[in-house]
Amino acid sequence: MSNSSLFLVVLITAVVMVVAALLIAWLLSPKSSNPLKGEPYECGIPTRGSSWTQFKVGYYLYAILYLVFDVETVLLFPWASVMRQLGMQGLICIAVFFCILTFGLVYAWKKGALQWK
Numbered sequence: 001m002s003n004s005s006l007f008l009v010v011l012i013t014a015v016v017m018v019v020a021a022l023l024i025a026w027l028l029s030p031k032s033s034n035p036l037k038g039e040p041y042e043c044g045i046p047t048r049g050s051s052w053t054q055f056k057v058g059y060y061l062y063a064i065l066y067l068v069f070d071v072e073t074v075l076l077f078p079w080a081s082v083m084r085q086l087g088m089q090g091l092i093c094i095a096v097f098f099c100i101l102t103f104g105l106v107y108a109w110k111k112g113a114l115q116w117k
Helices: 003-028 057-081 083-111
Strands: none
Touching (some): 057 083
């Protein structure tokens, strides 16, 4: 069996399993037509006013910064597992990667994005 046919088998199996899981969940889940089902849940307290409120932009900014450095960590693990095989070229690549992220952190720090106002 060639690599491409093995990949195709794995891909089809993954799609079939996901579709089967969603279909089983949909078939077995309880059905309710209660109008309160669409209401936002607030610990049993009846809602007052609109549930659509604006959030500070700072929340989104912190979330984006968290994602940037979370992705850094996720990309660091595969590199660390093959570090010895990559040699000097791998070390230079990860150094460039860290420099780019460090410049991003310094830029966010200088712009005041890390200060909670």
